[in-house]
Amino acid sequence: MGGPRPGRTVAWRFTLLYAALFLASGAALLALTNLLAFRDTTVAPGPASPQLDLARAQEHIRLLQERLDEVEIMQSRRLLAGSLIALLVMAVVSVLLGRVAARRVLRPLRTVTAATRRITADSLHERLAVAGPADEVKDLADTIDGLLERLEASFAAQRRFVADASHELRTPLATMRASVDVAMAKPEPVPAQTAALAGRIRTELDRVDRLLEGFLMLARAQHGALADRAAVSLAELAESALAARDGEITDRRLTVDTPGLGEAAWTTGSTTLLARLVENLVDNAVLHNVEGGWIRLSTARRDGHAELVVENGSDLLDPARVAELTRPFHRMGAARTGSDDGSGLGLAIVAAVAAAHDGSVDLHALAGGGLRVTVRLPSPPAAQATSDRPSSAVGREQAAARRVPAPAAPADRRAAGAEEAAR
Known part of the structure; x- marks a missing residue:
C-alpha cells in the first residue's frame, strides 16, 4: 500500500x-x-501679496x-x-x-x-471503501479496511476452531463414557471399589462435557453471528426451563413463585442463545439455593425493553462483589459452591448472550440472603406485536401449577416444598 x-x-x-x-x-x-x-x-494658499x-x-x-x-x-x-x-x-x-x-x-x-x-463483530465483512485522491485520509481508510480484513479472518478461524474442537473433544468423551457404561454393565459382579471409581469417572466426564458445552456456548455468544433471529417470549422460555428442572426442584423442596410470568415480554434474537440464557438463570437459582429455599421469576416490558427477573434464596452475599459473578469461574464462597453440578460459566454466558443482543444484566444481593438477576433486552415493536399471540398451552399449565404465594419464612417455604413433593 x-x-x-x-x-x-x-x-x-x-x-x-x-x-x-x-x-x-x-x-x-x-x-x-x-x-x-x-x-x-x-492647505489651500491664499492670494499672493507682493x-x-x-x-x-x-x-x-x-x-x-x-x-x-x-x-x-x-x-x-x-x-x-x-x-x-x-x-x-x-x-x-x-x-x-x-x-x-x-x-x-x-x-x-x-x-x-x-x-x-x-462496524461490529457481526459486520466485519463491511469495508469503508473511501473514494478520492490518494491522500492521508484514503491511506487511513485503506489501513482500517486491511485491519478489518485481518480481524474477519481471525474471527472466522476462531469459529472454525470452536466447531472443530466441539467435534474432536466430544468424540473421545463419548467413547470414555460408553466404555465406563459397558464395564459397569457386565454380567459378572463388579467390586464395590471399582463401581465407586467408575461412578466418579462418569461424574467427572459429565462435568467436562458440561464445561466444554459452556465454553462453546460462551464463544458463540461472544463472537458468533446471530443467524437464527426470531421473536422470543422470555416467559415461555422461563416456563420451559422450570419444567426441565422440575425433578431437582422437587428433590430439594424448593418453592417456586411465578405470578409475574403473566406478561410474555417478547424480544428478538437467537432462540438458541436466549433459551440458554434463561436456562442458566434457572439452573443458577436451583443449584446455588438452600435446602427448602425459594425461587421467584417475573417478566415485564418497560421502556421498550423486555425484562426477566430471577430471584433465589441463599446465604448472604457481598453486595459489592456480586457483579463479579459474571466473570468465568468466579465464585463467592460456600454460598456459590454448594453444588458440584455447576461449570462456573453460567452467569458469564448470561452476560455474554445479553451483550450480544444489546441487552444488560444487573446482579443485586438481597438483604435477607439471596440473589436477584435482572436481564433487560431490547423489545422492538415488531417483537412486541407478536405478544398478542397466546402463550403455549404447556406454558400456561406450568404457570398455573407453579403459581404459589411468595414464602414469608423458611418454615413456610419448607412446608410448601414438602407439599410440592407430595403432589
Missing part, C-alpha cells in the same frame, strides 16, 4: 488553502490601507507647517482606526472561510469515523 503522491496530501492542500486565504485577506487590507493613505488633505516682507513670510510658513502637522496627525489617526476596523473585519471573514474550508477538507475523516463506529 503506497503513500499519497506529493502535492496531493491533506497537509499540502491545507497549506495552499490557508496561504491563499491569507494572501487574499492581506491584499484586501493593503488595498484599504492605501486607499485611506492616498486621500490627501492639502507686499509681504520676510518676517511675515516666515510666520506664514510656520503656520502652514503647524497646519500640515495637524492634518498629518488626523490622517494617521483615521488611517489607524480604518486599519483596525479592516483588520477586525478581515479576521472574522478569515475565520469563517477557514472554518468552511476545514470542514470541507475534513469531511472524509468524519465519514471514516462514522463508518468505523458502525
Whole structure:
C-alpha cells in the first residue's frame, strides 16, 4: 500500500488553502490601507501679496507647517482606526472561510469515523471503501479496511476452531463414557471399589462435557453471528426451563413463585442463545439455593425493553462483589459452591448472550440472603406485536401449577416444598 503522491496530501492542500486565504485577506487590507493613505488633505494658499516682507513670510510658513502637522496627525489617526476596523473585519471573514474550508477538507475523516463506529463483530465483512485522491485520509481508510480484513479472518478461524474442537473433544468423551457404561454393565459382579471409581469417572466426564458445552456456548455468544433471529417470549422460555428442572426442584423442596410470568415480554434474537440464557438463570437459582429455599421469576416490558427477573434464596452475599459473578469461574464462597453440578460459566454466558443482543444484566444481593438477576433486552415493536399471540398451552399449565404465594419464612417455604413433593 503506497503513500499519497506529493502535492496531493491533506497537509499540502491545507497549506495552499490557508496561504491563499491569507494572501487574499492581506491584499484586501493593503488595498484599504492605501486607499485611506492616498486621500490627501492639502492647505489651500491664499492670494499672493507682493507686499509681504520676510518676517511675515516666515510666520506664514510656520503656520502652514503647524497646519500640515495637524492634518498629518488626523490622517494617521483615521488611517489607524480604518486599519483596525479592516483588520477586525478581515479576521472574522478569515475565520469563517477557514472554518468552511476545514470542514470541507475534513469531511472524509468524519465519514471514516462514522463508518468505523458502525462496524461490529457481526459486520466485519463491511469495508469503508473511501473514494478520492490518494491522500492521508484514503491511506487511513485503506489501513482500517486491511485491519478489518485481518480481524474477519481471525474471527472466522476462531469459529472454525470452536466447531472443530466441539467435534474432536466430544468424540473421545463419548467413547470414555460408553466404555465406563459397558464395564459397569457386565454380567459378572463388579467390586464395590471399582463401581465407586467408575461412578466418579462418569461424574467427572459429565462435568467436562458440561464445561466444554459452556465454553462453546460462551464463544458463540461472544463472537458468533446471530443467524437464527426470531421473536422470543422470555416467559415461555422461563416456563420451559422450570419444567426441565422440575425433578431437582422437587428433590430439594424448593418453592417456586411465578405470578409475574403473566406478561410474555417478547424480544428478538437467537432462540438458541436466549433459551440458554434463561436456562442458566434457572439452573443458577436451583443449584446455588438452600435446602427448602425459594425461587421467584417475573417478566415485564418497560421502556421498550423486555425484562426477566430471577430471584433465589441463599446465604448472604457481598453486595459489592456480586457483579463479579459474571466473570468465568468466579465464585463467592460456600454460598456459590454448594453444588458440584455447576461449570462456573453460567452467569458469564448470561452476560455474554445479553451483550450480544444489546441487552444488560444487573446482579443485586438481597438483604435477607439471596440473589436477584435482572436481564433487560431490547423489545422492538415488531417483537412486541407478536405478544398478542397466546402463550403455549404447556406454558400456561406450568404457570398455573407453579403459581404459589411468595414464602414469608423458611418454615413456610419448607412446608410448601414438602407439599410440592407430595403432589
